[in-house]
Amino acid sequence: xxxxxxxxxxxxxxxxxxxxxxxxxxxxxxxxxxxxxxxxxxxxxxxxxxxxxxxxxxxxxxxxxxxxxxxxxxxxxxxxxxxxxxxxxxxxxxxxxxxxxxxxx
Amino acid sequence: xxxxxxxxxxxxxxxxxxxxxxxxxxxxxxxxxxxxxxxxxxxxxxxxxxxxxxxxxxxxxxxxxxxxxxxxxxxxxxxxxxxxxxxxxxxxxxxxxxxxxxxxxxxxxxxxxxxxxxxx
Numbered sequence: 001x002x003x004x005x006x007x008x009x010x011x012x013x014x015x016x017x018x019x020x021x022x023x024x025x026x027x028x029x030x031x032x033x034x035x036x037x038x039x040x041x042x043x044x045x046x047x048x049x050x051x052x053x054x055x056x057x058x059x060x061x062x063x064x065x066x067x068x069x070x071x072x073x074x075x076x077x078x079x080x081x082x083x084x085x086x087x088x089x090x091x092x093x094x095x096x097x098x099x100x101x102x103x104x105x
Numbered sequence: 106x107x108x109x110x111x112x113x114x115x116x117x118x119x120x121x122x123x124x125x126x127x128x129x130x131x132x133x134x135x136x137x138x139x140x141x142x143x144x145x146x147x148x149x150x151x152x153x154x155x156x157x158x159x160x161x162x163x164x165x166x167x168x169x170x171x172x173x174x175x176x177x178x179x180x181x182x183x184x185x186x187x188x189x190x191x192x193x194x195x196x197x198x199x200x201x202x203x204x205x206x207x208x209x210x211x212x213x214x215x216x217x218x219x220x221x222x223x224x225x
Contacts, residue, residue: 033209037150044199044218045142045150050211057213088150093140093203093210094165096150 002026004089004097012105019076021100023089028069033092036065036074039099040085048087049074076102107131107214109200114219121190121223127183127200127216134176138203139183140212141174143196143221151196154185155203155210168194190223197221 002025013019023034031052037045047056049065052072062077076083084104089097113125127139141153154164154174162174173186183200197220201212 030209035209035211037212039150044201044215045212046215047211047213050204051209056211090150090152090211092206093138093155093212094152096152099149 001095002029002091004091004095006087006089006097006100008100009098010101010103012103013079014105015079015081017079019074019079019083019102021074021076021087021102023067023072023074023097025070025072025091029091031068031072034065034067034072035090035093037088037090038083038085039088045088107202109202109214109216111198111200111216111219114198114221116222116224117190118225119191119223122186122188123190123221125185125187125198125200125219125221127185129181129183129202132202134181134183135178138205138210139174139176140201140203140210141183141185142199142201142212142215143194144199144218145193145196148196153198156183158205187221190221192223195221195223 005024007022034052036049039045053065064075086099108130110128140155156174171189175184197218199218201215
């Protein structure tokens with residue numbers, strides 16, 4: 001089972017900027033198995049992206065996922081105030097990355 | 106509308122037992138993969154267990170042999186029986202619907218979570 005390492009640990013950006021979050025697997029995984037979640041304080045996680053690049057229902061198109069093999073990326077094209085949260089990647093419904101905190105600069 | 110509501114959390118002494126419930130509405134538990142995820146205070150997410158449609162169960166190594174996932178068809182409810190609890194089991198426990206292996210097992214609906222505190 002792969003270990004997922006997310007970087008950076010914290011990302012400080014301003015609304016309107018582009019955010020790029022990385023998730024690296026310790027061994028190659030199928031892109032079908034890579035999922036991204038968003039979690040805000042005091043809330044349950046929310047499904048954003050599955051199969052590396054498919055947006056979940058109701059997710060704005062400013063969120064996109066890409067990658068294959070060991071390197072995956074979540075991109076938020078233009079940050080909205082509500083996008084500041086913690087983001088987790090996950091492999092095949094099991095292993096989670098440690099999370100990236102996206103904070104307002 | 107799909108909804109998951111967890112209950113059963115609380116303060117329990119080390120070595121004790123607790124059963125969490127996750128009442129589902131808007132879909133049928135027995136026709137879906139269901140999972141438990143936990144989050145220790147201030148920490149990240151940790152997958153705990155999954156119950157497949159065919160009844161197969163899988164557990165994280167950290168809880169294997171101590172936790173048991175099950176479901177009640179008549180109540181449309183998922184359970185997590187937790188025995189031999191340790192301080193490191195302290196966390197918010199979430200149940201979620203797992204879309205299954207065919208889609209890479211993303212979790213599309215989550216409950217609000219229930220807090221389990223293991224302390225003397």
